[in-house]
Amino acid sequence: MRLTRYFLPILKETPAEASIASHRLMLRAGMIHQSSAGIYSWLPMGFKVLQRLEQIVHEEQQRAGHIPMLMPTLQSADLWRESGRYDDYGKEMLRITDRHGRDMLYGPTNEELITDIVRNSINSYKDLPKTLYHIQWKFRDEVRPRFGVMRGREFYMKDGYSFDVDEAGALHSYNRHLVSYLRTYERMGLKAIPMKADTGPIGGDHSHEFLVLAETGESEVFYDSRVLDMSLGDCVIDFDDVAQCQDIFDEFTTPYARTDETHDDAIFSDVPENRRMSARGIEVGQIFYFGTKYSESMGADVVMPDGSRKPIEMGSHGIGVSRLIGALIEANHDDKGIIWPESVAPFRVGLVNLRQGDEAADAACDSLYSGLVKAGLDPLYDDRDERAGAKFASMDLIGCPWRITVGPRGLKNGVVELTSRRTGETVELSPEDALARCVEIYADV
Ligand code: ATP
Ligand code: MG
Numbered sequence: 287m288r289l290t291r292y293f294l295p296i297l298k299e300t301p302a303e304a305s306i307a308s309h310r311l312m313l314r315a316g317m318i319h320q321s322s323a324g325i326y327s328w329l330p331m332g333f334k335v336l337q338r339l340e341q342i343v344h345e346e347q348q349r350a351g352h353i354p355m356l357m358p359t360l361q362s363a364d365l366w367r368e369s370g371r372y373d374d375y376g377k378e379m380l381r382i383t384d385r386h387g388r389d390m391l392y393g394p395t396n397e398e399l400i401t402d403i404v405r406n407s408i409n410s411y412k413d414l415p416k417t418l419y420h421i422q423w424k425f426r427d428e429v430r431p432r433f434g435v436m437r438g439r440e441f442y443m444k445d446g447y448s449f450d451v452d453e454a455g456a457l458h459s460y461n462r463h464l465v466s467y468l469r470t471y472e473r474m475g476l477k478a479i480p481m482k483a484d485t486g487p488i489g490g491d492h493s494h495e496f497l498v499l500a501e502t503g504e505s506e507v508f509y510d511s512r513v514l515d516m517s518l519g520d521c522v523i524d525f526d527d528v529a530q531c532q533d534i535f536d537e538f539t540t541p542y543a544r545t546d547e548t549h550d551d552a553i554f555s556d557v558p559e560n561r562r563m564s565a566r567g568i569e570v571g572q573i574f575y576f577g578t579k580y581s582e583s584m585g586a587d588v589v590m591p592d593g594s595r596k597p598i599e600m601g602s603h604g605i606g607v608s609r610l611i612g613a614l615i616e617a618n619h620d621d622k623g624i625i626w627p628e629s630v631a632p633f634r635v636g637l638v639n640l641r642q643g644d645e646a647a648d649a650a651c652d653s654l655y656s657g658l659v660k661a662g663l664d665p666l667y668d669d670r671d672e673r674a675g676a677k678f679a680s681m682d683l684i685g686c687p688w689r690i691t692v693g694p695r696g697l698k699n700g701v702v703e704l705t706s707r708r709t710g711e712t713v714e715l716s717p718e719d720a721l722a723r724c725v726e727i728y729a730d731v
Contacts, residue, residue, distance in 0.1 A: 287633065288655075289668045289680075293330050295319075296680060306502040308615035309434030311624050315684045317611075324431025324439030331684065332611070334632040336442065339607050340421055342473050342629065343444045350466035350525045352417040352446055357399050359423050363389035365398040369583050378426045392425035397580050397602055400447045404598065405586035411451045414588060414598065417459060419446030421607060433502070436568065436612035444605040449598045451588065453577075456599035460492055460575045461531040463603040467496055467571055468518050468538065470605065475627025476614060478570050479513050480538055484547040485574070492575035492601075495545060497567030500616040507567040509543040510557045516541075545569075568613045575601040624685030625707050628731045633666035635724050636686035638678065640693030642671045650692050650702065650717055657721045663728060682707065688727065690720050 295316040303320075304310040312318050317332030328336055344354060360382070366372035380392040393399065400418060408414065421444045431439050448459035464480060471478035478496040485493045497507055516538055524530055542557050544550070545567070554562060578597040581587060587595045618625045628634065635658055639651045651667060658665035666686060668677045674693075681689050691703040701714040704723055715723060 287664075287666050289666060289670055292666070294684070295329065296683065304434065306433050306436075306616070307619050308436065308502075308612040311615055311619060311683070312434055312611070315624060318435065324428060324437070326435060326438065326440075331632045335611055335626075335630060336608065338630045338632070339474065339610055340442075343421060343470055343605055343607060346466050346470040346473065347419055347444070347446065349469075350417075350462050352419050352466075354420065355418050356420045357393075357396055357403075357422060359393055359425070360390050361393045361396075361399055363391055365402055365584075366391065369398050369401075369580055371398070378428065380425050380427050393422075394424055394426045395443075395602070395604075396420070396422075396445055397447065397600075398584070401580045401584045401586050401600070404447075404449055405581075405584060408449070408586075408598075409589060411588045411590050411596070415448065415450045415455050415459060417446055417448040417462075419444060419603075434612055435608045437504070438608065441606065442608040444607055446603045448575075448601040448603065449586075450601075451590075451596070451599065453599060456575050456577070456601055457492070458528050458531060460573060460601055461528075461535040462525050463573045463601070464494060464538070465518075465523060465531050465534050466525070467573065467603075467605065468534070469523070471496065471498075471570070472518055474610065474614065474630050476570070476610075476617060477514065479507075479509060479543050479567070481507060481509070481543040481545050481567075482539070482548045483545060483572060483574075485576070488576045488579055490575065490577065492573075494539065494573050495569050496571040497545070498570055498613040498617055499565050500568050500613065501566055502616055503566035503568040505567045505569055506546040506549075506564065507544070508546075508549050508554055508562075508564045510541040511561040511563050512541045513538075513543050568609070568616065569606070570610050570613050571603075571605040573601065573603040575599075619685075622679070623683035626685045626687055628687050628728060631685070631687050632664075633684070633686050634663045634688070634728055635665045636681040636684075636689040637665050637667040638674070638681060638689060638691045639667070639669060640674045640677075640691060642669060644694045646697045647692055647694050650697055654690060654692065654702070654717055654721060658724065661721070661725050661728075663724055688724060690724070692717075 297314045301313045316329050318326040382390045424443045425440050450456040478498050480494040483493040483495040581597040587597045590596050639647050641647045655667045687707050689705045702717050702720050703712050704720045705712040
C-alpha cells in the first residue's frame, strides 16, 4: 500500500479520553474511531489487524478439528426463556422488540442458539463428538465501557461449543481447546497464561481463563513464575491424541496460576517464595465445561446404543478477538508507538523514501515496493512529500516490525537501511539483500 493512497488518519495530539497506552495508540495510529460509548468503527489499519487475528484463530481452530460456521447477532428471546437465562441475564443484555412485538436480543453469547441448532439436527451418539464455532460480534451493555476495545459494548469474539456423548469425551474437548488456545496466543507472539477460573453457579472444576500480564489489566492474578518459561514451541500436536492433550493440559495447569476469584493463600504458600508472583492481567479467553446445563433444559439429547436417550455433554470456549488487539499493544509498545509481533503486523515492512522526487530514490523504492508485494510481505510505502523525521515518527507509531529506509546518499554506495522496530538495530544492505532478508524473516510467520 502506498501511504498517499491509503486512509490512515494519524492523530498528532494524544486523545484526552484515553487513559491506557493501547487505547491511546489505537486512536493515534488511526485504527479505530469511537461511534458511541464502547462502540467503534474499525478503520482500515485496525481492520487489517483484526483480520490477521481472525485468520490465526480460524487456522488454529480448524487444526484442532473444530468446524467454522456463522450464527446471527440478533436472537429470539424465546430460546433464552427455555434455558431460563432471559430473566437472569440482567441489564447487560440489549433487548429489542421487532415490528410485530416479538422480543429479540443482540447476542451476548450463543449457547442457546447453538443448542437449538444441534437438538434439531443431531439425534444419535454416532453423530458426536462435534465442535462448532464462529467468530461474530457480540453485544454486552457494560456499565462502564472503557479502555477502548478492551472493554467495549460491541466486541468481536470467537465462541466455540463442544458436544460430546460422555464426560470423558467432553474433557478431551476441553483439553483440546486449552492446547489450541495456547497455540493461538503463541502464534500471535503473546504470553497468555491459563489460570483456574471460577465456574460460578454451574460449579465443577473445569474452567480456565487465559491472562496476559499487564499493569493495566482488570484482573488481579497470582502465579508461580515457572509459568512464564513454558511454551509449546514446535511441539507437534495430534489433537485426536487424548493422552497427549491431557499431558499438555497437566503440564501447563500444574504450576499455581489463579485469578483473585479462585486464589487460595494456603495452596499458594507452598510455592517457593522467590517464585510467588502477583500482578495484573487481561482476560483474553476462557474455556468452560458445564455438562448438561443447556442440553437438559433445552432437550438436546441423543439415542445411545442401548436405545436410551442421554443429554449431550457441552462446553463453551471463547477468545476475545477484538480485546486481543488491546492486549497485544499493552504488551508490545514503547513511548514512540506500537511494536507489532511479526505474525499480526498490519503491514509487515515499512518502506521510507527519504527524498521523494529524487529520481534514484524513487526508482529504488518502486522496485523494492514491487518486490515486497510480490513476496507477499504487504509493505506500507511512505511516499508522502514529508520530512524524514515525520516519516520515521509515523512508522514508529504504527509499528511495522521492519523498516527499509532509502535515500540518495546510501544509494550512491549501493545500500539501503534495514531497521528492526523492536531493537532499533540497523544494518546497511544492498536493496536486493534487504528484500531477501525480509523474505527470510517472514518465512516461518
Ligand atoms: P470479563 O470478565 O472481562 O467481563 P467475561 O468473562 O464476561 O469477560 P466471557 O464470557 O468469558 O467474558 O467471553 C470470552 C472472551 O470475550 C473474554 O475472555 C474476553 O476476552 C472477551 N470479552 C468479554 N467481554 C468483553 C468486552 N466487554 N469487550 C471486549 N472483549 C470482551
Ligand atoms: Mg470470561
